[in-house]
Amino acid sequence: MFNLIFDSSSKKRKEDFLVENIYFIKKDENKKASIETNEFVLKNISKQTLAKLNRCETEFREQTSGNLNETNHFVILPKKVNQDYFRNYFAGYVKQKSLASDKLVIRIPELKIFGEYFNSLEYMVQTMIEGLFYGYYSFDKYKSEKSVNKNLYVEFLGLDSQQLKKIVTKTSTLMNAINFTRDLQNEPGNVLFPQSLAESIKQRFTNTKVKVTVFNDAELKKRKMNGLLSVGQGSINKPRMIILHYKPAQKAVKKIALVGKGITFDTGGISIKPADRMWEMKGDMSGAAVVAGIVEVAAKSKLNIEILGVISAAENMPSSTAYKPGDIIKASNGKTIEIDNTDAEGRVALSDALVYASSQSPDVIIDFATLTGACVVALGEFVAGLFSNNDMLSEQLYSSGQRTFDRVWRLPIWDDYNSLNHSDFADVKNCGPRWGGAISAAKFLENFVNPNIPWVHLDIAGPSSPYKFNNYTSPYFTGFGVRLIYDFLESLN
Ligand code: BES
Ligand code: MG
Numbered sequence: 001m002f003n004l005i006f007d008s009s010s011k012k013r014k015e016d017f018l019v020e021n022i023y024f025i026k027k028d029e030n031k032k033a034s035i036e037t038n039e040f041v042l043k044n045i046s047k048q049t050l051a052k053l054n055r056c057e058t059e060f061r062e063q064t065s066g067n068l069n070e071t072n073h074f075v076i077l078p079k080k081v082n083q084d085y086f087r088n089y090f091a092g093y094v095k096q097k098s099l100a101s102d103k104l105v106i107r108i109p110e111l112k113i114f115g116e117y118f119n120s121l122e123y124m125v126q127t128m129i130e131g132l133f134y135g136y137y138s139f140d141k142y143k144s145e146k147s148v149n150k151n152l153y154v155e156f157l158g159l160d161s162q163q164l165k166k167i168v169t170k171t172s173t174l175m176n177a178i179n180f181t182r183d184l185q186n187e188p189g190n191v192l193f194p195q196s197l198a199e200s201i202k203q204r205f206t207n208t209k210v211k212v213t214v215f216n217d218a219e220l221k222k223r224k225m226n227g228l229l230s231v232g233q234g235s236i237n238k239p240r241m242i243i244l245h246y247k248p249a250q251k252a253v254k255k256i257a258l259v260g261k262g263i264t265f266d267t268g269g270i271s272i273k274p275a276d277r278m279w280e281m282k283g284d285m286s287g288a289a290v291v292a293g294i295v296e297v298a299a300k301s302k303l304n305i306e307i308l309g310v311i312s313a314a315e316n317m318p319s320s321t322a323y324k325p326g327d328i329i330k331a332s333n334g335k336t337i338e339i340d341n342t343d344a345e346g347r348v349a350l351s352d353a354l355v356y357a358s359s360q361s362p363d364v365i366i367d368f369a370t371l372t373g374a375c376v377v378a379l380g381e382f383v384a385g386l387f388s389n390n391d392m393l394s395e396q397l398y399s400s401g402q403r404t405f406d407r408v409w410r411l412p413i414w415d416d417y418n419s420l421n422h423s424d425f426a427d428v429k430n431c432g433p434r435w436g437g438a439i440s441a442a443k444f445l446e447n448f449v450n451p452n453i454p455w456v457h458l459d460i461a462g463p464s465s466p467y468k469f470n471n472y473t474s475p476y477f478t479g480f481g482v483r484l485i486y487d488f489l490e491s492l493n
Protein backbone atom coordinates (compact mmCIF):
# COMPACT_ATOMS: atom_id res chain seq x y z
CA MET A 1 0.00 0.00 0.00
CA PHE A 2 1.04 3.58 -0.52
CA ASN A 3 -0.09 7.15 -0.22
CA LEU A 4 0.47 9.57 -3.03
CA ILE A 5 0.22 13.17 -1.88
CA PHE A 6 0.10 15.75 -4.63
CA ASP A 7 0.89 19.43 -4.65
CA SER A 8 1.26 22.11 -7.27
CA SER A 9 3.82 24.16 -5.39
CA SER A 10 6.97 23.34 -3.58
CA LYS A 11 6.35 23.00 0.13
CA LYS A 12 8.81 23.79 2.88
CA ARG A 13 9.57 20.49 4.58
CA LYS A 14 11.49 19.25 7.60
CA GLU A 15 15.17 18.51 7.12
CA ASP A 16 14.82 14.76 7.11
CA PHE A 17 12.83 14.81 3.87
CA LEU A 18 14.62 13.66 0.74
CA VAL A 19 13.83 15.81 -2.24
CA GLU A 20 14.45 14.78 -5.79
CA ASN A 21 13.96 17.25 -8.63
CA ILE A 22 13.24 15.32 -11.78
CA TYR A 23 14.25 17.13 -14.95
CA PHE A 24 13.36 15.61 -18.27
CA ILE A 25 15.90 16.78 -20.79
CA LYS A 26 15.59 16.78 -24.52
CA LYS A 27 18.67 16.70 -26.71
CA ASP A 28 18.98 18.16 -30.16
CA GLU A 29 20.43 16.52 -33.28
CA ASN A 30 24.00 17.16 -32.09
CA LYS A 31 23.27 15.45 -28.77
CA LYS A 32 23.31 18.75 -26.96
CA ALA A 33 20.84 19.32 -24.17
CA SER A 34 18.90 22.10 -25.80
CA ILE A 35 18.22 25.22 -23.81
CA GLU A 36 14.71 25.97 -24.97
CA THR A 37 13.42 22.54 -23.98
CA ASN A 38 14.06 23.10 -20.35
CA GLU A 39 14.67 26.73 -19.63
CA PHE A 40 14.10 26.50 -15.93
CA VAL A 41 16.78 23.98 -15.25
CA LEU A 42 19.37 24.94 -17.81
CA LYS A 43 19.48 28.51 -16.54
CA ASN A 44 20.18 27.23 -13.06
CA ILE A 45 22.78 24.57 -13.54
CA SER A 46 26.53 24.78 -13.62
CA LYS A 47 28.76 24.54 -16.67
CA GLN A 48 30.07 21.17 -15.43
CA THR A 49 26.59 19.76 -15.16
CA LEU A 50 25.70 20.99 -18.61
CA ALA A 51 28.82 19.34 -20.02
CA LYS A 52 27.87 16.10 -18.26
CA LEU A 53 24.36 16.37 -19.63
CA ASN A 54 25.72 16.68 -23.13
CA ARG A 55 27.77 13.53 -22.70
CA CYS A 56 25.21 11.51 -20.82
CA GLU A 57 23.00 8.97 -22.60
CA THR A 58 20.18 8.25 -20.17
CA GLU A 59 20.17 9.71 -16.67
CA PHE A 60 22.29 10.92 -13.78
CA ARG A 61 21.83 12.40 -10.35
CA GLU A 62 23.77 15.09 -8.53
CA GLN A 63 23.39 16.79 -5.22
CA THR A 64 22.18 20.38 -5.35
CA SER A 65 24.57 22.98 -4.01
CA GLY A 66 22.21 24.28 -1.31
CA ASN A 67 20.58 21.36 0.47
CA LEU A 68 22.22 18.09 1.48
CA ASN A 69 18.97 16.19 1.15
CA GLU A 70 18.13 17.51 -2.28
CA THR A 71 19.23 15.94 -5.55
CA ASN A 72 18.75 16.89 -9.14
CA HIS A 73 17.83 13.93 -11.24
CA PHE A 74 18.37 14.47 -14.96
CA VAL A 75 16.55 12.15 -17.31
CA ILE A 76 17.51 12.32 -20.96
CA LEU A 77 14.51 11.67 -23.15
CA PRO A 78 14.89 9.10 -25.90
CA LYS A 79 14.73 10.29 -29.52
CA LYS A 80 11.15 9.15 -29.81
CA VAL A 81 8.91 9.88 -26.85
CA ASN A 82 5.64 8.00 -27.13
CA GLN A 83 2.37 8.27 -25.21
CA ASP A 84 3.56 5.64 -22.76
CA TYR A 85 6.93 7.15 -21.94
CA PHE A 86 6.08 8.89 -18.65
CA ARG A 87 3.69 6.18 -17.46
CA ASN A 88 6.40 3.62 -17.99
CA TYR A 89 9.11 5.86 -16.54
CA PHE A 90 7.29 6.57 -13.28
CA ALA A 91 6.18 2.96 -12.85
CA GLY A 92 9.84 1.94 -13.04
CA TYR A 93 10.88 4.82 -10.80
CA VAL A 94 8.48 3.86 -8.02
CA LYS A 95 9.39 0.17 -8.23
CA GLN A 96 13.03 1.07 -7.68
CA LYS A 97 12.24 3.45 -4.87
CA SER A 98 9.64 1.34 -3.14
CA LEU A 99 11.98 0.28 -0.34
CA ALA A 100 13.34 3.74 0.34
CA SER A 101 12.26 6.53 2.64
CA ASP A 102 8.77 7.39 3.76
CA LYS A 103 9.70 11.03 3.31
CA LEU A 104 10.50 11.25 -0.34
CA VAL A 105 9.45 14.27 -2.35
CA ILE A 106 9.62 14.20 -6.11
CA ARG A 107 9.37 17.52 -7.81
CA ILE A 108 8.62 17.84 -11.47
CA PRO A 109 9.52 21.43 -12.28
CA GLU A 110 8.54 22.41 -15.79
CA LEU A 111 5.97 20.72 -17.99
CA LYS A 112 4.75 22.99 -20.76
CA ILE A 113 7.71 22.25 -22.98
CA PHE A 114 6.45 18.72 -23.57
CA GLY A 115 3.39 19.90 -25.41
CA GLU A 116 4.93 18.60 -28.60
CA TYR A 117 4.52 15.02 -27.39
CA PHE A 118 0.97 15.24 -26.07
CA ASN A 119 -2.19 16.98 -27.20
CA SER A 120 -2.85 18.20 -23.72
CA LEU A 121 -0.73 18.98 -20.72
CA GLU A 122 -3.46 17.46 -18.53
CA TYR A 123 -3.24 14.09 -20.22
CA MET A 124 0.53 14.06 -19.99
CA VAL A 125 0.36 14.64 -16.24
CA GLN A 126 -2.34 11.98 -16.06
CA THR A 127 0.03 9.44 -17.62
CA MET A 128 2.70 10.38 -15.06
CA ILE A 129 0.27 9.81 -12.19
CA GLU A 130 -0.92 6.57 -13.75
CA GLY A 131 2.70 5.44 -13.79
CA LEU A 132 3.07 6.17 -10.08
CA PHE A 133 -0.04 4.10 -9.33
CA TYR A 134 1.14 1.26 -11.55
CA GLY A 135 4.54 1.23 -9.89
CA TYR A 136 2.97 0.78 -6.48
CA TYR A 137 0.55 -1.98 -7.45
CA SER A 138 1.20 -5.34 -5.87
CA PHE A 139 -0.93 -8.34 -5.11
CA ASP A 140 0.43 -9.46 -1.77
CA LYS A 141 -2.72 -10.28 0.18
CA TYR A 142 -1.63 -13.92 0.51
CA LYS A 143 1.92 -13.12 1.59
CA SER A 144 2.74 -13.11 5.28
CA GLU A 145 5.00 -10.14 4.75
CA LYS A 146 3.16 -7.26 3.17
CA SER A 147 4.69 -4.13 1.73
CA VAL A 148 4.44 -1.28 4.23
CA ASN A 149 2.39 1.82 3.81
CA LYS A 150 4.62 4.62 2.47
CA ASN A 151 4.10 8.25 1.67
CA LEU A 152 5.33 9.74 -1.56
CA TYR A 153 4.97 13.49 -2.00
CA VAL A 154 4.71 14.59 -5.57
CA GLU A 155 4.99 18.23 -6.62
CA PHE A 156 4.00 19.30 -10.11
CA LEU A 157 5.27 22.84 -10.37
CA GLY A 158 3.99 23.52 -13.86
CA LEU A 159 0.31 23.42 -12.87
CA ASP A 160 -2.08 25.48 -10.82
CA SER A 161 -3.73 23.80 -7.89
CA GLN A 162 -7.23 23.55 -9.41
CA GLN A 163 -5.85 22.01 -12.57
CA LEU A 164 -3.83 19.49 -10.60
CA LYS A 165 -6.74 18.61 -8.33
CA LYS A 166 -8.92 17.81 -11.31
CA ILE A 167 -6.30 15.57 -12.88
CA VAL A 168 -5.57 13.79 -9.61
CA THR A 169 -9.25 13.09 -8.92
CA LYS A 170 -9.84 11.76 -12.40
CA THR A 171 -6.71 9.66 -12.50
CA SER A 172 -7.14 8.13 -9.07
CA THR A 173 -10.72 7.13 -9.91
CA LEU A 174 -9.43 5.45 -13.06
CA MET A 175 -6.50 3.76 -11.32
CA ASN A 176 -8.63 2.51 -8.42
CA ALA A 177 -10.89 0.86 -10.99
CA ILE A 178 -7.88 -0.65 -12.77
CA ASN A 179 -6.58 -1.94 -9.45
CA PHE A 180 -9.97 -3.52 -8.78
CA THR A 181 -9.83 -5.20 -12.18
CA ARG A 182 -6.32 -6.44 -11.51
CA ASP A 183 -7.18 -7.71 -8.03
CA LEU A 184 -9.95 -9.84 -9.55
CA GLN A 185 -7.62 -11.13 -12.28
CA ASN A 186 -4.86 -12.06 -9.84
CA GLU A 187 -7.17 -13.86 -7.42
CA PRO A 188 -6.62 -17.64 -7.62
CA GLY A 189 -9.25 -20.04 -8.89
CA ASN A 190 -9.83 -21.66 -5.51
CA VAL A 191 -11.00 -18.32 -4.17
CA LEU A 192 -12.62 -16.85 -7.25
CA PHE A 193 -15.30 -18.98 -8.92
CA PRO A 194 -18.54 -17.86 -10.56
CA GLN A 195 -20.53 -17.27 -7.37
CA SER A 196 -17.66 -15.60 -5.49
CA LEU A 197 -16.92 -13.43 -8.53
CA ALA A 198 -20.57 -12.36 -8.46
CA GLU A 199 -20.32 -11.62 -4.74
CA SER A 200 -17.10 -9.61 -5.10
CA ILE A 201 -18.71 -7.49 -7.78
CA LYS A 202 -21.93 -7.08 -5.78
CA GLN A 203 -19.97 -6.01 -2.76
CA ARG A 204 -17.89 -3.52 -4.70
CA PHE A 205 -21.04 -1.82 -6.00
CA THR A 206 -23.06 -1.72 -2.75
CA ASN A 207 -24.30 1.81 -2.11
CA THR A 208 -23.36 3.01 -5.57
CA LYS A 209 -25.37 4.00 -8.61
CA VAL A 210 -24.69 0.58 -10.15
CA LYS A 211 -27.26 -2.19 -9.87
CA VAL A 212 -25.95 -5.76 -9.90
CA THR A 213 -28.18 -8.73 -10.75
CA VAL A 214 -27.03 -12.34 -10.74
CA PHE A 215 -28.67 -15.18 -12.65
CA ASN A 216 -28.05 -18.49 -10.87
CA ASP A 217 -28.13 -21.84 -12.67
CA ALA A 218 -31.90 -22.26 -12.20
CA GLU A 219 -32.46 -18.82 -13.75
CA LEU A 220 -30.03 -19.65 -16.59
CA LYS A 221 -32.04 -22.83 -17.29
CA LYS A 222 -35.27 -20.86 -17.37
CA ARG A 223 -33.72 -18.50 -19.87
CA LYS A 224 -32.42 -21.38 -22.01
CA MET A 225 -28.85 -20.11 -21.67
CA ASN A 226 -27.42 -23.52 -22.49
CA GLY A 227 -24.15 -22.21 -23.92
CA LEU A 228 -23.06 -20.86 -20.55
CA LEU A 229 -24.61 -23.79 -18.66
CA SER A 230 -22.78 -26.39 -20.77
CA VAL A 231 -19.37 -24.84 -20.24
CA GLY A 232 -19.95 -24.81 -16.49
CA GLN A 233 -21.60 -28.19 -16.09
CA GLY A 234 -18.37 -30.07 -15.33
CA SER A 235 -17.73 -28.12 -12.14
CA ILE A 236 -19.43 -28.14 -8.74
CA ASN A 237 -19.04 -24.35 -8.91
CA LYS A 238 -22.08 -23.61 -11.02
CA PRO A 239 -22.12 -20.87 -13.68
CA ARG A 240 -23.58 -17.42 -13.18
CA MET A 241 -24.51 -14.54 -15.40
CA ILE A 242 -23.71 -11.23 -13.76
CA ILE A 243 -25.52 -8.13 -15.00
CA LEU A 244 -24.36 -4.64 -14.08
CA HIS A 245 -26.42 -1.60 -14.86
CA TYR A 246 -25.44 2.05 -14.57
CA LYS A 247 -27.96 4.68 -15.52
CA PRO A 248 -26.90 8.32 -15.28
CA ALA A 249 -29.11 10.89 -13.57
CA GLN A 250 -29.84 12.83 -16.76
CA LYS A 251 -30.91 11.33 -20.06
CA ALA A 252 -27.97 9.32 -21.35
CA VAL A 253 -26.35 10.26 -24.67
CA LYS A 254 -25.74 6.57 -25.49
CA LYS A 255 -26.39 3.11 -24.17
CA ILE A 256 -23.35 0.85 -24.31
CA ALA A 257 -23.31 -2.87 -23.56
CA LEU A 258 -20.05 -4.34 -22.29
CA VAL A 259 -19.82 -8.13 -22.39
CA GLY A 260 -17.10 -10.06 -20.56
CA LYS A 261 -15.73 -13.60 -20.63
CA GLY A 262 -15.59 -14.75 -17.02
CA ILE A 263 -14.04 -18.21 -17.07
CA THR A 264 -12.74 -18.27 -13.50
CA PHE A 265 -10.47 -21.17 -14.41
CA ASP A 266 -9.92 -22.77 -17.79
CA THR A 267 -8.44 -26.28 -17.58
CA GLY A 268 -9.56 -26.86 -21.14
CA GLY A 269 -12.16 -29.32 -19.86
CA ILE A 270 -12.20 -32.79 -21.48
CA SER A 271 -9.90 -31.37 -24.20
CA ILE A 272 -7.54 -30.69 -21.31
CA LYS A 273 -4.64 -28.22 -21.56
CA PRO A 274 -0.97 -29.13 -21.01
CA ALA A 275 0.40 -28.30 -17.53
CA ASP A 276 2.91 -25.66 -18.62
CA ARG A 277 1.72 -22.21 -17.49
CA MET A 278 -1.79 -23.51 -16.92
CA TRP A 279 -1.89 -21.32 -13.78
CA GLU A 280 -2.35 -18.34 -16.07
CA MET A 281 -5.84 -19.62 -16.79
CA LYS A 282 -6.92 -18.20 -13.42
CA GLY A 283 -6.96 -14.96 -15.38
CA ASP A 284 -9.38 -16.30 -17.98
CA MET A 285 -12.01 -14.08 -16.36
CA SER A 286 -10.10 -10.95 -17.40
CA GLY A 287 -12.91 -9.86 -19.72
CA ALA A 288 -15.31 -9.94 -16.78
CA ALA A 289 -12.90 -8.01 -14.57
CA VAL A 290 -12.41 -5.36 -17.25
CA VAL A 291 -16.18 -4.91 -17.60
CA ALA A 292 -16.50 -4.44 -13.83
CA GLY A 293 -13.62 -1.94 -13.80
CA ILE A 294 -15.05 0.12 -16.64
CA VAL A 295 -18.50 0.24 -15.06
CA GLU A 296 -16.91 1.48 -11.85
CA VAL A 297 -14.91 4.32 -13.39
CA ALA A 298 -17.83 5.36 -15.61
CA ALA A 299 -20.26 5.48 -12.68
CA LYS A 300 -17.82 7.21 -10.33
CA SER A 301 -17.01 9.87 -12.88
CA LYS A 302 -20.75 10.24 -13.55
CA LEU A 303 -20.42 9.81 -17.30
CA ASN A 304 -23.64 10.60 -19.08
CA ILE A 305 -23.75 7.16 -20.69
CA GLU A 306 -25.95 4.23 -19.77
CA ILE A 307 -23.88 1.11 -19.35
CA LEU A 308 -25.01 -2.47 -19.29
CA GLY A 309 -22.38 -5.00 -18.22
CA VAL A 310 -23.03 -8.65 -19.01
CA ILE A 311 -20.65 -11.27 -17.66
CA SER A 312 -20.67 -14.99 -18.44
CA ALA A 313 -19.00 -16.69 -15.48
CA ALA A 314 -18.18 -20.39 -15.41
CA GLU A 315 -15.41 -22.80 -14.48
CA ASN A 316 -14.22 -25.08 -17.29
CA MET A 317 -13.44 -28.45 -15.69
CA PRO A 318 -13.14 -32.06 -16.86
CA SER A 319 -15.42 -34.44 -14.95
CA SER A 320 -18.14 -37.02 -15.44
CA THR A 321 -20.65 -34.22 -15.83
CA ALA A 322 -18.51 -32.10 -18.16
CA TYR A 323 -19.59 -31.24 -21.69
CA LYS A 324 -17.80 -33.26 -24.37
CA PRO A 325 -16.61 -33.06 -27.96
CA GLY A 326 -19.53 -34.05 -30.16
CA ASP A 327 -22.16 -32.59 -27.82
CA ILE A 328 -24.78 -30.43 -29.48
CA ILE A 329 -26.09 -27.44 -27.53
CA LYS A 330 -28.89 -25.00 -28.25
CA ALA A 331 -28.04 -21.43 -27.23
CA SER A 332 -30.64 -18.89 -26.08
CA ASN A 333 -31.18 -17.49 -29.58
CA GLY A 334 -32.08 -20.99 -30.83
CA LYS A 335 -28.84 -21.62 -32.73
CA THR A 336 -27.30 -25.04 -32.26
CA ILE A 337 -23.59 -25.49 -31.51
CA GLU A 338 -21.56 -28.62 -32.08
CA ILE A 339 -18.70 -28.90 -29.61
CA ASP A 340 -15.47 -29.88 -31.30
CA ASN A 341 -13.05 -28.83 -28.58
CA THR A 342 -14.10 -28.11 -24.98
CA ASP A 343 -11.12 -25.77 -24.64
CA ALA A 344 -12.83 -23.37 -27.05
CA GLU A 345 -15.20 -22.65 -24.16
CA GLY A 346 -15.07 -18.84 -24.04
CA ARG A 347 -17.03 -18.37 -27.24
CA VAL A 348 -19.67 -20.89 -26.11
CA ALA A 349 -20.08 -19.20 -22.72
CA LEU A 350 -20.26 -15.77 -24.40
CA SER A 351 -22.98 -16.82 -26.85
CA ASP A 352 -25.79 -16.30 -24.33
CA ALA A 353 -24.26 -13.09 -22.97
CA LEU A 354 -24.17 -11.60 -26.49
CA VAL A 355 -27.76 -12.71 -27.12
CA TYR A 356 -28.84 -11.12 -23.84
CA ALA A 357 -26.92 -7.89 -24.55
CA SER A 358 -28.45 -7.69 -28.03
CA SER A 359 -31.95 -8.12 -26.57
CA GLN A 360 -31.47 -4.95 -24.49
CA SER A 361 -31.07 -2.85 -27.67
CA PRO A 362 -27.87 -0.96 -26.84
CA ASP A 363 -26.31 1.49 -29.33
CA VAL A 364 -23.03 -0.40 -29.20
CA ILE A 365 -21.82 -3.78 -27.93
CA ILE A 366 -18.19 -4.28 -26.93
CA ASP A 367 -17.05 -7.67 -25.70
CA PHE A 368 -13.80 -8.48 -23.91
CA ALA A 369 -12.41 -11.99 -23.91
CA THR A 370 -9.15 -13.80 -23.33
CA LEU A 371 -10.35 -15.86 -26.24
CA THR A 372 -7.48 -17.34 -28.25
CA GLY A 373 -3.79 -18.09 -28.12
CA ALA A 374 -3.93 -17.60 -31.88
CA CYS A 375 -4.49 -13.87 -31.38
CA VAL A 376 -1.30 -13.65 -29.32
CA VAL A 377 0.57 -15.55 -32.03
CA ALA A 378 -0.71 -13.06 -34.62
CA LEU A 379 -0.14 -9.78 -32.77
CA GLY A 380 2.24 -10.43 -29.89
CA GLU A 381 1.55 -9.97 -26.21
CA PHE A 382 0.95 -6.27 -25.80
CA VAL A 383 -1.89 -5.66 -28.23
CA ALA A 384 -5.51 -6.78 -28.40
CA GLY A 385 -7.14 -8.05 -31.57
CA LEU A 386 -10.13 -5.97 -32.64
CA PHE A 387 -12.94 -7.44 -34.73
CA SER A 388 -15.96 -5.42 -35.74
CA ASN A 389 -18.96 -5.06 -38.02
CA ASN A 390 -18.53 -1.27 -37.95
CA ASP A 391 -15.70 0.80 -39.43
CA MET A 392 -16.35 4.01 -37.53
CA LEU A 393 -16.47 2.29 -34.16
CA SER A 394 -13.27 0.43 -35.01
CA GLU A 395 -11.52 3.67 -35.82
CA GLN A 396 -12.72 5.33 -32.64
CA LEU A 397 -11.36 2.46 -30.56
CA TYR A 398 -8.15 2.42 -32.54
CA SER A 399 -7.52 6.06 -31.74
CA SER A 400 -8.41 5.56 -28.06
CA GLY A 401 -5.83 2.79 -28.14
CA GLN A 402 -3.14 5.04 -29.56
CA ARG A 403 -3.91 7.75 -27.02
CA THR A 404 -3.96 5.50 -23.95
CA PHE A 405 -1.45 2.93 -25.16
CA ASP A 406 -3.95 0.17 -24.44
CA ARG A 407 -3.49 -0.63 -28.09
CA VAL A 408 -5.70 -2.60 -30.45
CA TRP A 409 -5.25 -3.78 -34.01
CA ARG A 410 -8.05 -4.74 -36.34
CA LEU A 411 -8.32 -8.16 -37.93
CA PRO A 412 -10.88 -9.09 -40.59
CA ILE A 413 -14.16 -10.96 -40.19
CA TRP A 414 -15.02 -11.36 -43.87
CA ASP A 415 -17.72 -13.90 -44.63
CA ASP A 416 -15.14 -15.99 -46.49
CA TYR A 417 -14.20 -17.26 -43.03
CA ASN A 418 -17.69 -18.61 -42.30
CA SER A 419 -16.79 -22.05 -43.59
CA LEU A 420 -14.23 -22.40 -40.77
CA ASN A 421 -17.04 -22.93 -38.27
CA HIS A 422 -19.11 -25.18 -40.53
CA SER A 423 -20.70 -28.16 -38.79
CA ASP A 424 -22.36 -31.13 -40.45
CA PHE A 425 -24.46 -31.74 -37.35
CA ALA A 426 -25.44 -28.31 -36.03
CA ASP A 427 -25.77 -24.69 -37.14
CA VAL A 428 -22.20 -23.92 -36.15
CA LYS A 429 -19.12 -25.65 -34.71
CA ASN A 430 -17.26 -24.14 -31.73
CA CYS A 431 -13.80 -24.61 -33.16
CA GLY A 432 -12.21 -24.08 -36.56
CA PRO A 433 -9.00 -25.48 -38.05
CA ARG A 434 -5.56 -24.26 -36.97
CA TRP A 435 -5.16 -21.32 -39.32
CA GLY A 436 -6.97 -18.10 -38.54
CA GLY A 437 -7.88 -19.25 -35.02
CA ALA A 438 -8.57 -15.76 -33.63
CA ILE A 439 -10.77 -14.97 -36.62
CA SER A 440 -12.86 -18.14 -36.52
CA ALA A 441 -13.47 -17.45 -32.81
CA ALA A 442 -14.71 -13.94 -33.67
CA LYS A 443 -16.84 -15.34 -36.50
CA PHE A 444 -18.40 -17.77 -34.05
CA LEU A 445 -19.37 -14.89 -31.72
CA GLU A 446 -20.94 -13.02 -34.63
CA ASN A 447 -23.70 -15.67 -34.70
CA PHE A 448 -25.04 -14.36 -31.39
CA VAL A 449 -24.96 -10.61 -32.00
CA ASN A 450 -27.85 -8.70 -33.56
CA PRO A 451 -26.24 -7.65 -36.88
CA ASN A 452 -27.94 -4.24 -36.73
CA ILE A 453 -26.02 -3.26 -33.61
CA PRO A 454 -22.47 -1.89 -34.03
CA TRP A 455 -20.28 -4.47 -32.29
CA VAL A 456 -16.64 -4.80 -31.37
CA HIS A 457 -15.00 -7.97 -30.10
CA LEU A 458 -11.66 -7.47 -28.34
CA ASP A 459 -9.49 -10.56 -27.97
CA ILE A 460 -7.40 -9.60 -24.94
CA ALA A 461 -5.62 -12.95 -24.42
CA GLY A 462 -2.22 -11.28 -24.98
CA PRO A 463 -2.25 -8.00 -23.06
CA SER A 464 -4.27 -9.23 -20.03
CA SER A 465 -1.66 -11.71 -18.88
CA PRO A 466 1.61 -10.54 -17.33
CA TYR A 467 4.34 -9.72 -19.86
CA LYS A 468 7.70 -8.00 -19.71
CA PHE A 469 7.76 -5.29 -22.38
CA ASN A 470 7.64 -2.45 -19.89
CA ASN A 471 7.72 -1.54 -16.21
CA TYR A 472 4.10 -2.08 -15.28
CA THR A 473 2.78 -5.23 -16.93
CA SER A 474 4.55 -7.87 -14.89
CA PRO A 475 4.51 -9.89 -12.69
CA TYR A 476 0.76 -9.37 -12.28
CA PHE A 477 -2.23 -9.42 -14.60
CA THR A 478 -2.49 -6.04 -16.22
CA GLY A 479 -6.02 -4.62 -16.26
CA PHE A 480 -5.70 -3.99 -20.00
CA GLY A 481 -8.81 -2.43 -21.49
CA VAL A 482 -10.06 -0.18 -18.70
CA ARG A 483 -7.92 2.78 -19.80
CA LEU A 484 -8.92 2.14 -23.40
CA ILE A 485 -12.67 2.09 -22.92
CA TYR A 486 -12.72 4.91 -20.39
CA ASP A 487 -11.08 7.11 -23.02
CA PHE A 488 -13.61 5.95 -25.60
CA LEU A 489 -16.57 6.61 -23.27
CA GLU A 490 -15.21 10.03 -22.38
CA SER A 491 -15.04 10.88 -26.06
CA LEU A 492 -18.77 10.10 -26.39
CA ASN A 493 -19.73 11.93 -23.22
N1 BES B 1 -8.48 -19.08 -22.50
C1 BES B 1 -7.95 -19.65 -23.68
C2 BES B 1 -7.15 -18.65 -24.52
C3 BES B 1 -5.93 -18.06 -23.91
C4 BES B 1 -4.69 -18.52 -24.27
C5 BES B 1 -6.00 -17.01 -23.03
C6 BES B 1 -3.55 -17.97 -23.74
C7 BES B 1 -4.86 -16.44 -22.49
C8 BES B 1 -3.63 -16.92 -22.85
C9 BES B 1 -9.09 -20.20 -24.55
O1 BES B 1 -10.19 -20.67 -23.87
C10 BES B 1 -8.54 -21.34 -25.30
O2 BES B 1 -8.21 -22.32 -24.69
N2 BES B 1 -8.44 -21.21 -26.62
C11 BES B 1 -7.92 -22.24 -27.44
C12 BES B 1 -8.82 -22.37 -28.62
C13 BES B 1 -8.59 -23.60 -29.42
C14 BES B 1 -8.99 -24.84 -28.65
C15 BES B 1 -9.38 -23.50 -30.70
C16 BES B 1 -6.51 -21.82 -27.86
O3 BES B 1 -6.27 -20.65 -28.06
O4 BES B 1 -5.67 -22.68 -27.94
MG1 MG C 1 -10.03 -22.70 -23.34
Ligand code: ZN
Nearest residue numbers: 263266284346
Ligand atom coordinates in the same frame (compact mmCIF):
# COMPACT_ATOMS: atom_id res chain seq x y z
ZN1 ZN D 1 -10.54 -19.84 -22.01
